[in-house]
Amino acid sequence: MDTRLPDDAGQLADAATRRFRRLGGVDAARRAEADPATRETARKALDELGVFDLDVRADADQLLAGAVLCRAAGAVVLPWPLIPHLMRVSGRHLVLIDPGHVRVDHGAVGLSWLGANVTGSAWPLEAGPPDVAGRLGPFVTGAVLGEEQPGRIDSDDIARYLTLQSWTILGALESALAEVTGHVRTRHQFGRALSQFQAVRFTMADVTIAVRGLEQLAKLTIWRLGRGDADQRVADAMALRLHAAETAVTTLRASHQMYGALGFCDETDLSVLDRHLQPSLRYPLSAERLARALVPFAGSGALTSRIA
Known part of the structure; x- marks a missing residue:
């Protein structure tokens, strides 16, 4: 193929x-x-x-x-x-949220926001100042929900949003992989480049395969969004988004292991990539909650690897 x-x-x-x-x-x-x-x-x-x-x-x-x-x-x-x-809707900028813990990345840029959960319920949002206390990203803000709107966000829009979010995560992980690959090739210990140690090679091979696998799934998913029924499209997008989150954990963990403490210093691009990526990884749902949300689709048969 x-x-x-x-x-x-x-x-x-x-x-x-x-x-x-x-x-x-x-x-x-x-x-x-x-x-x-x-x-x-x-x-x-x-x-x-x-x-x-x-x-x-x-x-x-x-x-x-x-x-x-x-x-x-x-x-x-x-x-x-x-x-x-x-993904804007009627002039408002759509963002998927957790209604019980509303957070918006870049919420303070002065846009008109519309929040929706993964089942399509929607609310106008009023974003607040940067969420300094316990924030998960440099530009994450809290937000206040307005009255729930009578209509619902189309399920295809939910699928598109999650798919585009997964492509964003893919791009960040590819940059992290390139960054750490350059590091292990140039960093020397005991008279040899890190890339010459077998354990490092195995780790880098695993991460490279994981990121390339995410790329292939992202391409397959976006192709499948024009096929199947609505439940299948949402299930595909959720499965991709879950896999993106899991791949991010594998990639970022290995990258920080290769860098050591230096990887948490803002002089390195890895630190910036990691911190700015966190909102995309955690919102609208954590990996665990995404997995639970996929369970009904598995039971209905919508979650399938069959290519129509």
């Missing part, structure tokens, strides 16, 4: 990667922590790429374009809420 991206999607991915590099790559997120106003440069970069004209609901090509943009943005943990913009 040929899993290469179509030429148009590949060219868009390359253009986005080059533009985000001109922003400074991961360093743009690092600068934004010191001066949140610099996030406006990320929004301008997205505007230059034509992101705000995309309609990921229109057809499979535009959804794939959104996915490759999310992957490129995830690779530099772009300090702007890209997915909520791609």
